[in-house]
Amino acid sequence: MAPRKNFRNQAKKEVKPAAVVNKNGVKAEATVAASGGGGGFSGTKIFTWFMVLALLGVWSSVAVVWFDLVDYDNVIERAKEFRFNFSEVLQGKLSAYDADGDGDFDVEDAKVLLGLTKDGGEITNENADSLEEIFGILAEEGSDWFYGFFTFLYDVITPPVEKDPEIPESQTAEEEGDAGLKERPVSVVLREAKEESAVKEPDAVPPPDDDVDGSQNTDVESEIQAAVSLPPISDDFIPDDSRDEATHPYEDENDAIDTKGELVEKAQPQQTVEESKQYNDQPGSLETKEAEAESVPEPEADVEPEVESVPELEAEFVPQLKENAEDQPKDKLKEKAKKKKPKLLNKFEKTIKTEIDAAEKLRKKGKVEEAVRAFETLVLQYPQSPRCRYGKALAEDGLAEKMLSNDMLQKAIATYKEASELPNATPDLIKATLKKRAERQQFLGRMRGALATLEKLVQIFPEDVALKNDLGVAHLLIGDNKSAKRVYEEVLAVAPSDGFAKVHYGFILKSENKIAESIPFLRDGLESGDPGTDDGRFYFHLGDALQRMGDDSAYKWYERGHQRGHFASVWQRSLYNVDGLKAQPWWTPKDTGYMDLVKTLERNWRIIRDEALSVMDKTTSLFVPEEENLREKGEWGQFTLWQQGKKAGESCRSVPKTCGLLERYPEATGCKRGQIKFSVMQPGTHVWPHTGPTNCRLRMHLGLVIPKTGCKIRCTNDTRAWEEGKVLIFDDSFEHEVWQDADSYRLIFIVDVWHPELTQYQRQTLSPI
Numbered sequence: 034m035a036p037r038k039n040f041r042n043q044a045k046k047e048v049k050p051a052a053v054v055n056k057n058g059v060k061a062e063a064t065v066a067a068s069g070g071g072g073g074f075s076g077t078k079i080f081t082w083f084m085v086l087a088l089l090g091v092w093s094s095v096a097v098v099w100f101d102l103v104d105y106d107n108v109i110e111r112a113k114e115f116r117f118n119f120s121e122v123l124q125g126k127l128s129a130y131d132a133d134g135d136g137d138f139d140v141e142d143a144k145v146l147l148g149l150t151k152d153g154g155e156i157t158n159e160n161a162d163s164l165e166e167i168f169g170i171l172a173e174e175g176s177d178w179f180y181g182f183f184t185f186l187y188d189v190i191t192p193p194v195e196k197d198p199e200i201p202e203s204q205t206a207e208e209e210g211d212a213g214l215k216e217r218p219v220s221v222v223l224r225e226a227k228e229e230s231a232v233k234e235p236d237a238v239p240p241p242d243d244d245v246d247g248s249q250n251t252d253v254e255s256e257i258q259a260a261v262s263l264p265p266i267s268d269d270f271i272p273d274d275s276r277d278e279a280t281h282p283y284e285d286e287n288d289a290i291d292t293k294g295e296l297v298e299k300a301q302p303q304q305t306v307e308e309s310k311q312y313n314d315q316p317g318s319l320e321t322k323e324a325e326a327e328s329v330p331e332p333e334a335d336v337e338p339e340v341e342s343v344p345e346l347e348a349e350f351v352p353q354l355k356e357n358a359e360d361q362p363k364d365k366l367k368e369k370a371k372k373k374k375p376k377l378l379n380k381f382e383k384t385i386k387t388e389i390d391a392a393e394k395l396r397k398k399g400k401v402e403e404a405v406r407a408f409e410t411l412v413l414q415y416p417q418s419p420r421c422r423y424g425k426a427l428a429e430d431g432l433a434e435k436m437l438s439n440d441m442l443q444k445a446i447a448t449y450k451e452a453s454e455l456p457n458a459t460p461d462l463i464k465a466t467l468k469k470r471a472e473r474q475q476f477l478g479r480m481r482g483a484l485a486t487l488e489k490l491v492q493i494f495p496e497d498v499a500l501k502n503d504l505g506v507a508h509l510l511i512g513d514n515k516s517a518k519r520v521y522e523e524v525l526a527v528a529p530s531d532g533f534a535k536v537h538y539g540f541i542l543k544s545e546n547k548i549a550e551s552i553p554f555l556r557d558g559l560e561s562g563d564p565g566t567d568d569g570r571f572y573f574h575l576g577d578a579l580q581r582m583g584d585d586s587a588y589k590w591y592e593r594g595h596q597r598g599h600f601a602s603v604w605q606r607s608l609y610n611v612d613g614l615k616a617q618p619w620w621t622p623k624d625t626g627y628m629d630l631v632k633t634l635e636r637n638w639r640i641i642r643d644e645a646l647s648v649m650d651k652t653t654s655l656f657v658p659e660e661e662n663l664r665e666k667g668e669w670g671q672f673t674l675w676q677q678g679k680k681a682g683e684s685c686r687s688v689p690k691t692c693g694l695l696e697r698y699p700e701a702t703g704c705k706r707g708q709i710k711f712s713v714m715q716p717g718t719h720v721w722p723h724t725g726p727t728n729c730r731l732r733m734h735l736g737l738v739i740p741k742t743g744c745k746i747r748c749t750n751d752t753r754a755w756e757e758g759k760v761l762i763f764d765d766s767f768e769h770e771v772w773q774d775a776d777s778y779r780l781i782f783i784v785d786v787w788h789p790e791l792t793q794y795q796r797q798t799l800s801p802i
Contacts, residue, residue, distance in 0.1 A: 375461035404428040419458035532561025569599030607766035644688040667718025677801035678705035705801035707785025725765035743775030
């Protein structure tokens with residue numbers, strides 16, 4: 034049988050082109066003429082493939098949009114965030130090679146280094162080294178910039194990955210190397226600060242309480258009259274207890290007024306009660322903003338104050354504040370961004386910049402222990418380098434925050450001083466170092482030491498208005514209103530529109546009872562929108578001054594303060610708060626849950642009254658006049674038994690039965706944000722509308738000697754009268770006002786108790802007021 038022919042193979046062999054030999058003697062396959070066989074690539078086929086690809090592109094685009102394969106909003110946001118300007122990135126490092134003194138590195142500086150100036154010249158070894166460093170920076174920063182750009186492109190074309198709910202977000206913070214080192218803006222960060230101030234650690238050590246004796250009968254309302262803002266400082270520390278006079282080895286004599294304290298994680302800032310003439314604040318407290326609220330877990334639903342009505346506000350409302358950071362035009366923001374970076378390196382330090390940068394990179398990445406060691410090595414190598422010592426101080430500062438160690442922070446304060454006193458320190462480094470030192474001294478409660486540091490700064494930089502403003506605050510913090518007033522008068526003489534100086538000057542005038550004069554300064558300062566002016570205390574003081582002048586626009590400013598997040602409402606204007614607590618002006622004994630205490634007070638009211646009358650004897654003079662500038666007129670005296678949770682032993686010896694009745698009620702005797710005291714008010718007395726400092730307490734009034742008519746108290750828009758032997762309960766964080774128009778004195782017993790919704794742990798750890 035004849036073998037079967039494989040026609041398929043035969044056909045393939047026939048199609049295969051024959052090899053030809055080119056002129057170089059190399060075989061090449063002959064191509065088939067375009068007009069010949071079917072293997073040619075004609076124009077028609079090119080068009081066909083073009084249409085196929087075009088259709089594929091169209092349908093791919095439709096599929097991307099239809100099935101939402103790309104999150105375009107996210108891409109746009111990412112693109113907006115990707116704002117690296119290559120020249121700006123480089124300028125910070127290249128400014129060190131500024132040859133013509135104009136503050137930046139440009140073409141003219143390059144010409145100087147290359148010897149291409151009009152005066153001629155040649156490239157020296159020093160110039161060559163500088164050029165080599167510049168090329169190194171260009172290579173390093175250029176690679177980082179392009180890496181970031183291509184990473185962004187990759188993220189755009191890569192589908193987003195959903196987060197695994199099992200993995201907590203906090204795990205990534207340490208991996209990124211930023212843990213614990215990001216600065217928190219004040220102005221700002223406010224919500225974060227509130228959340229972080231919640232009580233978290235069950236074994237945390239509460240801040241030290243202040244001693245209270247019988248002579249300290251100042252009412253807590255004075256906290257509001259006294260408090261004004263400090264520059265924002267991290268809230269991880271607890272300030273030192275200023276009662277101890279021991280000197281720390283790292284401090285000079287000016288700082289000897291305080292001692293080392295104990296740092297406790299997430300502790301509350303210590304608060305004190307001062308007279309209204311005393312400018313007071315809480316060292317060691319956060320942001321822009323020291324009147325920050327201590328948070329608690331948020332309730333399921335917000336509880337609105339149960340009041341009948343709120344003062345009606347006109348449609349015009351309050352004049353809008355001038356541009357704040359978020360409202361300012363972009364060109365103004367750019368102008369601020371273009372401010373020259375401080376020059377911290379002297380001529381020698383530019384030659385060791387690479388070593389300094391390496392140590393600084395460790396610090397910025399959160400590796401503070403390694404950074405401290407690196408800078409210590411540099412200080413040993415270059416003991417006369419101010420920048421190395423400044424870097425060491427910053428690293429020690431960061432380590433103190435990480436370790437929660439006052440000792441380490443005191444060491445950093447000493448190192449800041451050493452850096453500022455070395456020869457050849459640049460003016461910018463001296464300013465940065467001493468400002469940081471003063472800030473940390475204030476943080477530890479070393480107010481006189483901070484004052485000395487700021488006075489030195491002002492002597493070195495007499496034209497710096499911001500430093501003078503800080504100096505004014507330092508004077509206020511030690512109660513030297515007279516010196517502070519002089520400082521702010523000097524500032525306003527050269528900078529009459531300085532909002533920071535205006536609000537503080539207005540505060541001083543108000544503390545001097547120059548109410549009408551204080552109003553324009555407080556109002557203009559708030560309207561300026563300058564940093565440091567958007568603070569609840571200034572809204573409080575302006576509204577209070579307007580109320581005392583009979584100006585209803587006070588409530589417009591209170592509303593403005595509420596809208597800015599400083600007040601819980603127009604009525605409730607306390608500044609030291611715990612979020613989520615039930616808020617209502619008037620309470621019943623059943624509402625509070627303190628029925629047993631109320632019954633004890635009402636059953637024994639005659640015993641309490643008789644002891645109070647015994648200490649009212651004029652020969653003993655145990656009642657102290659109210660000195661918080663809360664009275665429009667009249668006489669108002671107080672006799673304190675407990676204050677800030679501490680018993681006034683001498684006072685209780687005068688009224689032993691009353692104190693004995695209260696000993697078994699820790700909700701009252703242990704209330705660190707309240708008082709227990711007798712209050713006597715003579716006929717013809719009027720107490721201005723005012724609010725207490727905190728929403729953490731409720732106030733009980735037990736009537737002891739009440740005239741039949743003429744005595745009344747208003748809380749919000751609800752006015753009531755006392756009865757002998759009966760208890761009234763209200764939340765004094767709401768606005769209240771008192772009139773005594775009777776023919777004889779009115780005597781009551783005031784008992785502050787913890788807000789019933791505070792946990793036991795919160796009651797133990799909240800700082801005293």
